[in-house]
Amino acid sequence: MIFFGEFLILIGSIICFLGAVGIVRFPDAYTKLHAGTKCLSAGGTLIFLGIIIAYSGNNLGIIPKVLLLIIFFYFSNPVATQALARACYRRRIGHINTVVDEYEGYIYYSEEHRNGTN
Amino acid sequence: MVIAAMMLLLLSAFICFFKLIYAPDTAIRIVATDALGLMLVIILALLAVIMDANYVFDIAIVYSVLMFVDILVIANYFEKRMIGK
Numbered sequence: 001m002i003f004f005g006e007f008l009i010l011i012g013s014i015i016c017f018l019g020a021v022g023i024v025r026f027p028d029a030y031t032k033l034h035a036g037t038k039c040l041s042a043g044g045t046l047i048f049l050g051i052i053i054a055y056s057g058n059n060l061g062i063i064p065k066v067l068l069l070i071i072f073f074y075f076s077n078p079v080a081t082q083a084l085a086r087a088c089y090r091r092r093i094g095h096i097n098t099v100v101d102e103y104e105g106y107i108y109y110s111e112e113h114r115n116g117t118n
Numbered sequence: 119m120v121i122a123a124m125m126l127l128l129l130s131a132f133i134c135f136f137k138l139i140y141a142p143d144t145a146i147r148i149v150a151t152d153a154l155g156l157m158l159v160i161i162l163a164l165l166a167v168i169m170d171a172n173y174v175f176d177i178a179i180v181y182s183v184l185m186f187v188d189i190l191v192i193a194n195y196f197e198k199r200m201i202g203k
Contacts, residue, residue: 006119009164013123016157020130023153024137029145036134036153044160047123055167062166065175069163069182073156076186080152083190087197093145 005054012046015039028096029088037081044073124164131157148192155185 019039026032048066056063090107131154138150159182166174 009123010119012160013126016160017126017130019153020133020157023134023150029143029149032146032149033152036149036156040153040156040160044156047160048163051163051167059172061172062175065172065179066163068179069159069175072179072182072186073159076182077156080186080189080193083193084148084152087193088145090197091145093143 002054002057005050005052008046008050008053012043012050015043015046019043029093030085030095033081033084033088037077041073041077045070048073120164120167124161124168127157127161127164131161144196148189148196151192152185152189155181155188159185 016039019035022035022039023032026035048070052063052066086107089103095101134150134154134157138147138154141147141150159178162174162178162181166172166178
């Protein structure tokens with residue numbers, strides 16, 4: 001059981017490292033956001049599950065705390081990512097190699113909003 | 119194995135930190151800050167296993183909440199005000 005947990009921890013850390021490489025290598029703010037948040041959600045969840053499986057043998061008190069961490073990861077990461085992507089889109093941060101943009105026209109941009117209301 | 123995972127995550131955090139310093143744009147800087155916060159939460163959880171101390175998980179939970187509110191406030195400010203490039 002402890003071997004399986006440590007295997008999960010190793011796989012999760014490798015996925016987190018690939019997320020860091022993706023943050024360096026991707027050309028665009030949106031793709032960097034994709035790489036960072038998705039890889040860190042998957043890797044963090046695998047690491048926390050490995051901690052629960054391998055190291056909760058003699059102290060059971062870590063189980064609700066780590067489960068709370070997993071639940072909060074899954075609630076907070078999509079919200080933060082969506083807020084960041086919307087802010088970048090409204091600031092007209094450029095996207096590279098984008099073929100079609102169907103979101104254009106359904107959203108206001110921040111300069112127009114600022115010039116219109118204030 | 120926990121030590122190896124911790125070293126790999128510290129290397130990833132250093133990569134994100136140097137990307138945060140040498141980024142060409144403000145948006146990429148905010149993305150690197152987000153990823154660095156998530157990596158630090160995972161590093162705190164591994165540190166709790168290494169130190170064999172339960173209270174470090176509480177620090178990880180509180181840091182996760184703080185990073186969430188932090189990223190929301192930074193995104194709102196970046197959207198409404200004209201900071202950066």
